[in-house]
Amino acid sequence: MKALIRKDFYVLWKQMRIFILLVLVFFFFQGSFGSVFIVIWCAMLPYTALAYDERCKWDQLAAMMPYSNRDMVLSKYVLGWLCAGAASVLSLAAQAVLKNGDFRVILLSFCASVCVLAITLPLMLRFGVERGRMGMFLMIFLVCGGAGILAEAAAPDSAAALRLLPAAAVLGPVAAAVLTAVSIPVSLRLYAARR
Amino acid sequence: MNAIELNHICKSFGSFAIQDLNLTVPSGTICGLVGENGAGKSTTIRLLMGALRPDSGTASVLGTDASSPEFVRIREDVGVVLDEAHFPETLNALQVGKIMADTYRQWEPAVYEGCLKRFDLPERKPFKDFSRGMTMKLAIAAALSHRPKLLVLDEATSGLDPIVRDEVLEIFNEFTREEDHSILISSHIVSDLEKLCDYIAFLHQGRLLFCEEKDRLLEDYGVFVGTAEQAESLLPEAVAGREARDYGGVRALVRRSMVPESLALERPTVEEIILFIVKGAEKR
Numbered sequence: 001m002k003a004l005i006r007k008d009f010y011v012l013w014k015q016m017r018i019f020i021l022l023v024l025v026f027f028f029f030q031g032s033f034g035s036v037f038i039v040i041w042c043a044m045l046p047y048t049a050l051a052y053d054e055r056c057k058w059d060q061l062a063a064m065m066p067y068s069n070r071d072m073v074l075s076k077y078v079l080g081w082l083c084a085g086a087a088s089v090l091s092l093a094a095q096a097v098l099k100n101g102d103f104r105v106i107l108l109s110f111c112a113s114v115c116v117l118a119i120t121l122p123l124m125l126r127f128g129v130e131r132g133r134m135g136m137f138l139m140i141f142l143v144c145g146g147a148g149i150l151a152e153a154a155a156p157d158s159a160a161a162l163r164l165l166p167a168a169a170v171l172g173p174v175a176a177a178v179l180t181a182v183s184i185p186v187s188l189r190l191y192a193a194r195r
Numbered sequence: 196m197n198a199i200e201l202n203h204i205c206k207s208f209g210s211f212a213i214q215d216l217n218l219t220v221p222s223g224t225i226c227g228l229v230g231e232n233g234a235g236k237s238t239t240i241r242l243l244m245g246a247l248r249p250d251s252g253t254a255s256v257l258g259t260d261a262s263s264p265e266f267v268r269i270r271e272d273v274g275v276v277l278d279e280a281h282f283p284e285t286l287n288a289l290q291v292g293k294i295m296a297d298t299y300r301q302w303e304p305a306v307y308e309g310c311l312k313r314f315d316l317p318e319r320k321p322f323k324d325f326s327r328g329m330t331m332k333l334a335i336a337a338a339l340s341h342r343p344k345l346l347v348l349d350e351a352t353s354g355l356d357p358i359v360r361d362e363v364l365e366i367f368n369e370f371t372r373e374e375d376h377s378i379l380i381s382s383h384i385v386s387d388l389e390k391l392c393d394y395i396a397f398l399h400q401g402r403l404l405f406c407e408e409k410d411r412l413l414e415d416y417g418v419f420v421g422t423a424e425q426a427e428s429l430l431p432e433a434v435a436g437r438e439a440r441d442y443g444g445v446r447a448l449v450r451r452s453m454v455p456e457s458l459a460l461e462r463p464t465v466e467e468i469i470l471f472i473v474k475g476a477e478k479r
Binding site: 002003011052053057058060061063065067068 | 240241244245246267268270271273275277279280281282283284285286290293294295296297298299347
């Protein structure tokens with residue numbers, strides 16, 4: 001699996017340089033918007049790696065190399081977690097330097113990115129990036145929209161939102177863990193079916 | 196031990212199907228898989244490497260069933276070169292080497308570096324800027340650098356100019372100097388296979404029409420050139436295929452054992468044998 005993650009990092013390296021620049025720019029935004037945006041955007045990087053794979057038909061060669069289906073699927077999850085994790089660490093570091101925001105917001109955005117990955121990656125692995133993209137946007141829209149509506153209902157003002165933050169900081173990781181635990185076996189099945 | 200064994204493999208894709216495919220490649224030999232575009236060569240390779248599951252039948256490589264969980268490890272001993280490099284094109288040769296080092300436990304960096312030098316491949320140039328010949332050489336370098344016992348080559352020489360092709364064929368020849376090294380090479384450039392192979396397997400529309408030792412094939416068949424009347428006097432079962440020529444002449448591929456020894460026959464090439472057999476099969 002290390003080889004597959006290394007390959008994706010090499011492929012994404014150019015994008016990552018742009019990402020680091022964006023991180024620096026977004027850190028100077030007021031509040032946590034910039035950090036949240038960057039963390040969730042980072043969780044999308046596996047799709048870029050998948051698009052490169054599809055373009056060169058990497059799967060055809062990889063299917064004849066000593067990689068199991070499990071390696072192929074898990075490597076994309078791990079890549080997403082690493083990218084979102086790195087963005088979270090950078091965001092926390094920026095928060096510490098600039099003394100703005102709340103670390104729990106970063107934790108929640110990391111959990112949100114893990115949830116988005118868990119919901120959308122099975123579609124991508126089954127249908128490919130081109131066909132899976134519509135499904136991905138629909139899922140992101142539903143997850144983020146649904147979360148927004150719930151948040152609005154539960155916490156109509158920022159003071160109420162702050163009161164909910166401790167509970168959300170516990171529920172977020174639980175939701176991410178549960179969704180991931182369901183998503184990986186589904187992805188494995190869908191990937192095997194695709195092959 | 197056989198390097199490759201396919202037993203009664205069937206795989207249907209609706210309009211196309213691999214039908215009852217039996218193919219054996221003994222260890223230490225080179226087998227050429229010939230067939231027109233769409234004959235099922237790449238599908239056969241995907242089936243034997245476990246990349247595709249057959250509807251029925253079994254495939255085994257280096258003594259291990261391709262559908263078994265252990266087969267992932269057996270792939271360590273198989274070097275694969277497909278018709279393209281299939282690595283993301285932003286990578287360079289050095290990065291490909293590092294990825295392969297993490298992939299294969301028996302990866303030998305010195306062998307890979309040696310191959311890059313021998314093939315005159317730049318280490319840091321993204322291979323999207325490589326010519327087709329350079330791309331294929333990179334894929335071959337990667338396939339040869341993890342001590343494989345079997346090379347599986349799918350159209351690895353197509354699209355290469357004759358000089359590079361010759362160079363690549365020489366590398367494959369060198370590979371088989373070790374007695375337990377085997378090669379399965381698919382191509383529609385029959386002259387390449389004639390130079391290289393011990394066995395020729397011929398696929399036509401998803402069926403294996405024959406798999407024979409090349410020398411035996413060339414000994415068994417002869418090309419008869421004469422008049423239509425002379426051709427008519429031959430036993431029908433002796434004629435594997437025939438074609439009309441100008442001025443009432445006929446050219447026919449015949450089985451030497453079934454025609455009189457006194458009959459003058461030309462020595463065919465493998466390409467001629469295949470063309471005649473295809474025409475014969477289509478007429479039937």
